[in-house]
Amino acid sequence: MIVVYQFGPAWGMPCISPYVSKLVFYLQLAGIAYRLEKLDLTRLDDEAPRGKLPYAVMDDGTVMPDSTEIINFLERTGRGRLDQGLSDAKRADMLAWTRLSDEHLYWSGVVEPRWRTRAHFESYMPYLAGGEILTVETRDAIEVFRTRILSEFDGQGMGRRAPEAVLAAFCSDIDAIKARLQVAPFLMGRQVRSGDAGLYAMLSHIVDAPFDWPGRHYARQITVLQDYMARMRELLAPFKRDAA
Ligand SMILES: N[C@@H](CCC(=O)N[C@@H](CS)C(=O)NCC(=O)O)C(=O)O
Numbered sequence: 001m002i003v004v005y006q007f008g009p010a011w012g013m014p015c016i017s018p019y020v021s022k023l024v025f026y027l028q029l030a031g032i033a034y035r036l037e038k039l040d041l042t043r044l045d046d047e048a049p050r051g052k053l054p055y056a057v058m059d060d061g062t063v064m065p066d067s068t069e070i071i072n073f074l075e076r077t078g079r080g081r082l083d084q085g086l087s088d089a090k091r092a093d094m095l096a097w098t099r100l101s102d103e104h105l106y107w108s109g110v111v112e113p114r115w116r117t118r119a120h121f122e123s124y125m126p127y128l129a130g131g132e133i134l135t136v137e138t139r140d141a142i143e144v145f146r147t148r149i150l151s152e153f154d155g156q157g158m159g160r161r162a163p164e165a166v167l168a169a170f171c172s173d174i175d176a177i178k179a180r181l182q183v184a185p186f187l188m189g190r191q192v193r194s195g196d197a198g199l200y201a202m203l204s205h206i207v208d209a210p211f212d213w214p215g216r217h218y219a220r221q222i223t224v225l226q227d228y229m230a231r232m233r234e235l236l237a238p239f240k241r242d243a244a
Contacts, residue, residue, distance in 0.1 A: 001035050001059065002032065002033065002059060005053055005055050006020040006053055007039070008127065008131065011209050013208065015054075016124075016127045018110055019052075020053055021204070022071075022197050022202070025236060026067075026082070027080075029082060029197060029235065030079075032079055049064075058073075067102075080194070086188065094194070098195050098198050100173055102202070104173060105206075107159070108170035108215070109174075109206040109215055109219075110206065112158070112166045112170070113211040113213040115149050117211070120211045121146060123210070125139065129142065167215055174225070177199070178224050181224045185231060200228075203228075203229055204229065207219050207225070207229065
């Protein structure tokens with residue numbers, strides 16, 4: 001059984017991390033057995049191979065980082081078959097959408113509202129503490145982690161934009177996703193594929209997580225997105241046990 005390391009569940013999702021949620025959704029859709037293990041922030045650098053979650057311990061004991069790398073490995077080795085039959089061109093398209101979601105939308109749609117906005121960050125802290133009481137020491141450790149994430153935000157470049165420019169970048173990504181989903185029920189067509197696990201995870205972390213900001217309102221009023229999310233929720237409903 002694959003062991004997936006995560007922070008902890010929240011808001012009806014398997015984890016407060018969209019990348020962990022993505023991997024869990026993929027494993028559920030692909031019918032691959034897994035178990036979740038909690039890892040708290042203070043152990044991240046010592047235990048997670050790249051200091052990030054998720055990472056997974058595979059059946060043979062191999063430790064693998066990165067949601068996309070784990071999914072690609074499972075598909076390549078035939079453990080997962082969600083992408084079976086996709087042409088090389090379709091695979092290339094799916095990779096581009098995955099990069100848009102993981103490497104761009106994440107920063108504008110998750111980090112901006114959750115980590116940069118002080119009031120939201122205060123309400124996020126208990127989740128980062130894994131539901132434990134917030135002691136002075138825990139708060140301090142979480143504040144250090146915030147500085148680290150905001151420095152990555154800055155390094156990526158999104159964090160150097162003014163809030164209005166972040167919102168504009170966010171809305172263009174959402175508009176592109178809307179245009180894509182207008183022509184097919186799932187990201188790559190009529191069938192659910194591995195890319196849907198990531199896209200749906202990112203969208204629910206934007207729409208269903210309780211961080212109220214203009215981007216969330218923008219995404220919430222798009223019917224095409226709502227319909228897509230409802231389709232994905234229905235597919236994932238039988239596995240709801242791992243959600244908070
Ligand atoms: N490319 C990685 C991204 C993972 C990632 O950034 N995870 C965040 C949680 S949402 C994290 O652990 N961040 C810690 C850090 O960046 O220091 C993946 O797809 O797994």
